[in-house]
Amino acid sequence: MSSSVIDFIATEARFGARNYEPIGVVLSRGEGVWVWDTQGNRYLDCLSAYSAVSQGHCHPKILAAMVEQAHRLTLTSRAFHNDQLALFYEEIAALTGSHKVLPMNSGAEAVESAIKSVRKWGYEVKGVKDGQAEIIVCANNFHGRTLGVVGFSTDPETRGHFGPFAPGFKIIPFGDAAALAEAINPNTVAFLVEPIQGEAGVVIPPAGYFTEVRELCTANNVMLVLDEIQTGLGRTGKLLAEQHEGIEADVTLLGKALSGGFYPVSAVLSNNDVLGTLRPGQHGSTFGGNPLACAVARAAMRVLVEEGMIENAARQGERFLSGLKDIRANTIREVRGRGLMLAVELHPEAGRARRYCEALQAKGILAKDTHEHTIRIAPPLVITSDQVDWALERFAAILTQDFS
Ligand SMILES: *Cc1c(COP(=O)(O)O)cnc(C)c1O
Numbered sequence: 001m002s003s004s005v006i007d008f009i010a011t012e013a014r015f016g017a018r019n020y021e022p023i024g025v026v027l028s029r030g031e032g033v034w035v036w037d038t039q040g041n042r043y044l045d046c047l048s049a050y051s052a053v054s055q056g057h058c059h060p061k062i063l064a065a066m067v068e069q070a071h072r073l074t075l076t077s078r079a080f081h082n083d084q085l086a087l088f089y090e091e092i093a094a095l096t097g098s099h100k101v102l103p104m105n106s107g108a109e110a111v112e113s114a115i116k117s118v119r120k121w122g123y124e125v126k127g128v129k130d131g132q133a134e135i136i137v138c139a140n141n142f143h144g145r146t147l148g149v150v151g152f153s154t155d156p157e158t159r160g161h162f163g164p165f166a167p168g169f170k171i172i173p174f175g176d177a178a179a180l181a182e183a184i185n186p187n188t189v190a191f192l193v194e195p196i197q198g199e200a201g202v203v204i205p206p207a208g209y210f211t212e213v214r215e216l217c218t219a220n221n222v223m224l225v226l227d228e229i230q231t232g233l234g235r236t237g238k239l240l241a242e243q244h245e246g247i248e249a250d251v252t253l254l255g256k257a258l259s260g261g262f263y264p265v266s267a268v269l270s271n272n273d274v275l276g277t278l279r280p281g282q283h284g285s286t287f288g289g290n291p292l293a294c295a296v297a298r299a300a301m302r303v304l305v306e307e308g309m310i311e312n313a314a315r316q317g318e319r320f321l322s323g324l325k326d327i328r329a330n331t332i333r334e335v336r337g338r339g340l341m342l343a344v345e346l347h348p349e350a351g352r353a354r355r356y357c358e359a360l361q362a363k364g365i366l367a368k369d370t371h372e373h374t375i376r377i378a379p380p381l382v383i384t385s386d387q388v389d390w391a392l393e394r395f396a397a398i399l400t401q402d403f404s
Pocket of ligand 1: 050106107111142143145194198199228229231255256
């Protein structure tokens with residue numbers, strides 16, 4: 001096989017832009033929570049492609065839907081109707097209780113589309129003077145990598161030397177409702193926020209934060225845009241993370257697990273007339289809403305519900321979290337999480353999280369460091385109790401070592 005003659009890692013490094021620094025493992029196969037490298041070593045996937053593979057690798061029903069659709073029709077563009085889009089709309093609206101849907105591809109595109117839509121809503125419905133719309137976002141946000149989006153990032157790595165950036169964004173601290181109250185003015189059209197900040201290291205806001213946020217947005221006619229691209233579709237143990245606070249966003253963004261990892265599919269969902277301001281020719285995407293994407297997403301949503309993955313995420317998330325909290329190791333500063341969106345923050349003196357992830361790899365677990373000292377843990381939502389316990393044994397073994 002070519003795997004023995006091609007050095008995949010060196011070849012990637014030679015030809016590829018070096019915008020990633022992957023852990024040194026070359027994967028060639030996946031099934032459920034497991035992935036295998038080119039040598040046949042098996043690993044428990046504790047990243048799930050940043051929560052895109054929530055349904056487990058190569059889920060047979062999503063695979064079947066994809067293959068079946070690929071034989072029939074893959075792309076029409078939105079210049080014509082196709083027989084999958086309406087069914088996708090109907091099913092995602094029923095699942096999430098939304099009224100309108102805008103299908104896109106990547107998560108960042110969904111974010112961009114939401115920004116365009118709430119600005120348009122601001123001018124045409126709220127009555128903001130043209131060019132004056134403001135959107136409030138949070139420090140340490142992650143909403144993707146497009147220019148519009150990195151322009152309001154606060155991470156120097158993410159935005160450095162990519163400017164100039166678009167104006168119209170105001171940054172406030174995450175989890176601070178008083179800061180939101182202070183930042184809102186008559187030109188504010190939206191507050192764009194993650195229910196739990198994933199890339200920032202699984203940062204969970206104080207209880208009651210989103211109840212206050214919801215009230216402030218309603219009182220000031222500001223659209224609450226929840227970026228649930230990572231937290232949505234069962235990851236936190238509920239269909240949407242907003243349900244933990246009993247609130248409803250005006251605009252919800254989904255991506256990642258919307259296709260179970262088979263294909264880039266994202267969506268902007270709205271409960272009001274935000275998406276209604278878009279008229280023919282004003283926004284679009286060649287691939288957005290294509291029949292292959294729709295068929296894959298329909299199957300991905302169906303298995304999530306039919307196979308009880310959301311309830312399983314809640315149950316196994318609790319088991320994983322309490323198991324991590326039981327590990328007695330002075331390398332650990334804090335363990336936090338909701339559902340199967342978990343993180344172990346190390347003491348700065350314990351050394352870089354990357355070293356722990358490499359040690360975990362040697363024990364058959366793939367996890368990803370984020371922000372120097374945090375190990376992020378997000379296995380597929382199909383993980384079993386035995387597999388959680390298997391992982392916990394290995395986390396305990398690694399976290400009690402000192403890599404400083
Ligand atoms: C991953 C992610 C995005 C961007 O999605 P892409 O598909 O990588 O463009 C946006 N927001 C959040 C919260 C994410 O986790």
